Amino acid sequence: MAATTKSRFRNLVPGAVLVCIFFGAAVLSFFYTPFDVEKFNIAQRMLRPDAVHWLGTDHFGRDILSMLMVGARTSLAVAFVAVSIGIVVGVPLGLMAASYRGRWLDELIMRGNDLVFAFPALVIAIMITAVFGPSAVNAIIAIGIFNIPVFARLTRGAALGIWNREFILAARVAGKNSVRISVEHILPNILNLLIVQGTIQFSLGILAEAGLSYVGLGAQPPTPSWGRMLADSQTLTNLAPHLALFPGMVIVLSVLGLNLLGDGLRDWLDPRLRRE
Amino acid sequence: MPLLTLNAVAVSIHDTAILKNLNTTLDAGQVMGVIGESGSGKSMMALAIMGLLPQGSALTGQILFDDVALNELTEKARCQICGDDIGMVFQEPMTALNPVHTIGQQVIECIRLHQPISRAAATALASETLSRCGLPSDQFPLSRYPHELSGGQRQRVVIAMAVALKPKLLIADEPTTALDVTTQAEILDLLCSLQQEDDMALMLISHDLAVVASMADTVVVMKEGVIVEQGDIEPVFTQLEHPYTRALFKASDHTPPRTAPNHRALVNHSAQSESPLLEVKDLVVAYRVPGRGWFSRANTFRAVDQMSFSVNAGESVGLVGESGCGKSTLTRAVLGLMPVASGRILINGTHIDEGRHVLKQVQVVFQDPYGSFNPRHKVARLIAEPLNVLETQPTRRERDRQVVSILEDVGLLSSDADKYIHEFSGGQRQRIAIARALITRPALIVLDEAVSALDVSVRATVLDLLASLATAYGLAYLFISHDLSVVRNVTDRVLVMQSGQLVEQGDTQSVLDHPTHDYTQRLVASVPRLPEYAHAAIDTL
Numbered sequence: 011m012a013a014t015t016k017s018r019f020r021n022l023v024p025g026a027v028l029v030c031i032f033f034g035a036a037v038l039s040f041f042y043t044p045f046d047v048e049k050f051n052i053a054q055r056m057l058r059p060d061a062v063h064w065l066g067t068d069h070f071g072r073d074i075l076s077m078l079m080v081g082a083r084t085s086l087a088v089a090f091v092a093v094s095i096g097i098v099v100g101v102p103l104g105l106m107a108a109s110y111r112g113r114w115l116d117e118l119i120m121r122g123n124d125l126v127f128a129f130p131a132l133v134i135a136i137m138i139t140a141v142f143g144p145s146a147v148n149a150i151i152a153i154g155i156f157n158i159p160v161f162a163r164l165t166r167g168a169a170l171g172i173w174n175r176e177f178i179l180a181a182r183v184a185g186k187n188s189v190r191i192s193v194e195h196i197l198p199n200i201l202n203l204l205i206v207q208g209t210i211q212f213s214l215g216i217l218a219e220a221g222l223s224y225v226g227l228g229a230q231p232p233t234p235s236w237g238r239m240l241a242d243s244q245t246l247t248n249l250a251p252h253l254a255l256f257p258g259m260v261i262v263l264s265v266l267g268l269n270l271l272g273d274g275l276r277d278w279l280d281p282r283l284r285r286e
Numbered sequence: 287m288p289l290l291t292l293n294a295v296a297v298s299i300h301d302t303a304i305l306k307n308l309n310t311t312l313d314a315g316q317v318m319g320v321i322g323e324s325g326s327g328k329s330m331m332a333l334a335i336m337g338l339l340p341q342g343s344a345l346t347g348q349i350l351f352d353d354v355a356l357n358e359l360t361e362k363a364r365c366q367i368c369g370d371d372i373g374m375v376f377q378e379p380m381t382a383l384n385p386v387h388t389i390g391q392q393v394i395e396c397i398r399l400h401q402p403i404s405r406a407a408a409t410a411l412a413s414e415t416l417s418r419c420g421l422p423s424d425q426f427p428l429s430r431y432p433h434e435l436s437g438g439q440r441q442r443v444v445i446a447m448a449v450a451l452k453p454k455l456l457i458a459d460e461p462t463t464a465l466d467v468t469t470q471a472e473i474l475d476l477l478c479s480l481q482q483e484d485d486m487a488l489m490l491i492s493h494d495l496a497v498v499a500s501m502a503d504t505v506v507v508m509k510e511g512v513i514v515e516q517g518d519i520e521p522v523f524t525q526l527e528h529p530y531t532r533a534l535f536k537a538s539d540h541t542p543p544r545t546a547p548n549h550r551a552l553v554n555h556s557a558q559s560e561s562p563l564l565e566v567k568d569l570v571v572a573y574r575v576p577g578r579g580w581f582s583r584a585n586t587f588r589a590v591d592q593m594s595f596s597v598n599a600g601e602s603v604g605l606v607g608e609s610g611c612g613k614s615t616l617t618r619a620v621l622g623l624m625p626v627a628s629g630r631i632l633i634n635g636t637h638i639d640e641g642r643h644v645l646k647q648v649q650v651v652f653q654d655p656y657g658s659f660n661p662r663h664k665v666a667r668l669i670a671e672p673l674n675v676l677e678t679q680p681t682r683r684e685r686d687r688q689v690v691s692i693l694e695d696v697g698l699l700s701s702d703a704d705k706y707i708h709e710f711s712g713g714q715r716q717r718i719a720i721a722r723a724l725i726t727r728p729a730l731i732v733l734d735e736a737v738s739a740l741d742v743s744v745r746a747t748v749l750d751l752l753a754s755l756a757t758a759y760g761l762a763y764l765f766i767s768h769d770l771s772v773v774r775n776v777t778d779r780v781l782v783m784q785s786g787q788l789v790e791q792g793d794t795q796s797v798l799d800h801p802t803h804d805y806t807q808r809l810v811a812s813v814p815r816l817p818e819y820a821h822a823a824i825d826t827l
Contacts, residue, residue: 175657175658176652176653176654176657176658177657177658177659177660179618179623179650179652179658180650180652180658180659180671180672180722181660181671182621182623183621183622183623183645183649183650183672184671184672184673184674184675185642185645185672185674185675186671186674194660195660198660198662198663199660199661199662
């Protein structure tokens with residue numbers, strides 16, 4: 011048993027630790043950062059990591075650690091809200107499509123999904139920013155829209171499998187309508203899938219936000235963001251590689267942490283795996 | 287010189303002993319029956335012989351086949367023997383074939399894996415084997431896909447794959463359990479004739495004593511990973527020396543004691559009206575089947591066609607028929623889950639469309655003790671779910687009280703209400719399913735193959751429970767089953783259904799003893815029977 015317990019938490023623990031570090035840093039940045047991220051200090055620019063500036067400074071002399079902490083705020087907030095949009099809109103759509111399977115409403119929802127899938131996310135994001143101007147909010151909307159079909163399709167597929175089970179028949183014998191069955195029986199049984207997909211979409215959201223900021227369509231200066239930091243450091247890579255290294259590592263580690271957490275949660279949440 | 291010898295074979299998986307000290311032999315050309323309940327290690331023994339044990343298992347002892355110790359061979363050498371000299375047939379024909387390959391490809395692959403013959407020769411052999419197995423190539427060309435075949439036909443393909451190379455030993459693990467009785471009889475006949483034609487040894491694993499008795503020369507009785515009794519079948523089945531063998535026989539022919547339903551309980555239902563409890567009149571239920579082309583019109587398929595019957599209060603009525611005959615559709619219609627094309631379903635004289643208060647009179651117990659519960663709800667919530675049909679919902683305390691009292695009525699503990707379904711065995715789950723059906727105090731419970739998935743001994747206790755509940759609650763049962771021996775033991779009347787129509791009905795005893803319709807006659811004739819000597823033994827129990 012000891013061996014299986016250990017392997018069950020093999021993903022969960024490192025994933026949770028990584029994610030906690032990033033969330034903790036984001037929260038902490040509201041109260042405290044080692045240096046002010048909006049204050050330039052040209053005399054101190056492009057310092058290598060030392061005892062004062064743990065991760066060095068950028069070309070304007072801003073402290074990189076402080077910028078990463080504030081940037082975490084942007085990345086996590088954008089990804090979180092975008093995933094929430096996907097879940098709040100996509101999951102009910104998927105449940106609805108599954109309970110009207112094979113009928114016109116199902117077709118309508120799923121073809122609508124295909125329509126959204128057909129556009130590359132970045133093109134839509136560029137369109138949104140062209141119309142409304144670049145900002146973190148518009149990045150959220152763009153990423154959120156692309157999470158909707160992901161969740162709708164996943165939900166529908168998983169829900170269809172559950173609809174064929176005998177306990178759904180039993181619920182129908184009990185006179186429950188499809189809305190109640192979807193909420194009481196279908197949703198709890200696909201929750202682990204949604205959680206896993208949610209954490210994966212969260213990490214993809216972080217990547218997407220970094221990508222949008224990198225091309226200048228995300229959070230605008232002076233708000234620090236991981237993607238912008240990468241973009242700014244690009245021309246200075248030869249002079250100061252640490253300017254690119256640290257934001258890059260932070261993006262990789264946060265995505266890795268979320269994926270590990272997702273896998274770990276799936277193992278942990280399933281009551282069939284929880285038996286003693 | 288036996289063909290197969292098990293020498294002190296023991297298997298453990300992750301240090302849990304699964305098989306203990308198995309010693310047995312099987313001679314060439316002999317049929318060995320292996321019986322036992324689920325978890326007795328029957329299938330594990332077959333897997334051990336084939337070298338298909340799951341990961342993390344350890345085997346000690348010796349499996350000798352033709353003087354070669356199979357378990358000491360390398361993987362590669364072993365694969366040469368298994369599939370060539372030893373063939374295997376699995377239980378579930380629906381999943382034993384690869385759905386994206388034609389039946390011809392699958393048989394040919396099997397042949398060419400073991401014999402270096404040309405594709406043309408392999409094709410000829412495959413075609414010959416399939417027709418030997420009852421699938422002549424003019425009707426069933428090699429280009430057929432598994433989904434174009436019925437369950438029985440798929441099992442024939444699986445058998446063809448196993449016997450194509452004329453193995454010396456064929457292992458059949460519950461080859462007919464998933465099939466209808468009539469198909470079962472055909473498949474058993476096929477196995478029997480193949481065994482005799484090729485003079486091959488057959489290891490027939492089954493939980494059905496009658497199947498084993500009709501086929502086997504020797505028998506091995508297993509319980510909890512141990513062989514408790516073995517020998518030639520006739521002495522074993524007549525003397526019934528071991529208490530476990532005796533218990534199996536007793537349970538397989540179990541007739542629950544039935545008393546007339548409690549008069550007071552019955553009054554509730556019959557006082558309301560003179561009409562029968564359930565009355566089905568000229569019922570038609572139809573499905574829409576999409577046309578074959580893109581633009582061709584959809585056809586309708588009448589799954590239930592002009593059926594009329596009735597069930598009286600306190601009566602137990604059996605409904606038998608093959609899979610695909612419309613039993614399940616009929617059940618769903620009676621439960622109000624399927625739109626009715628024409629005809630009427632009346633409960634106590636009221637049409638079931640007239641509201642939920644009518645439907646609360648009918649509840650259901652499904653076949654699968656594993657799939658019919660939401661794994662994420664606790665037992666109390668599972669059992670209380672049908673209360674949803676009541677007009678006034680009981681208070682939480684009232685609901686809990688009812689759940690506890692019903693749990694005790696079905697022979698479980700009140701503390702079970704707080705557990706999840708995976709903590710229970712198959713038999714306990716069926717008790718919970720019965721509790722769920724009872725909570726609305728129905729007059730009729732539809733038992734949709736409710737005991738088919740249970741072992742004989744567990745089945746006997748569940749049947750006893752149903753009989754006693756019928757008395758206590760004044761219940762009528764609509765007992766849907768493919769198992770005629772159970773239907774005979776627990777029902778008053780029986781309905782025989784064939785392709786959506788009712789072909790015969792009447793008193794159970796007389797219908798099953800003197801069937802008049804030729805379909806019923808075929809059905810009754812297909813039921814495997816214990817030989818006379820075993821009957822004599824049972825009578826002395």
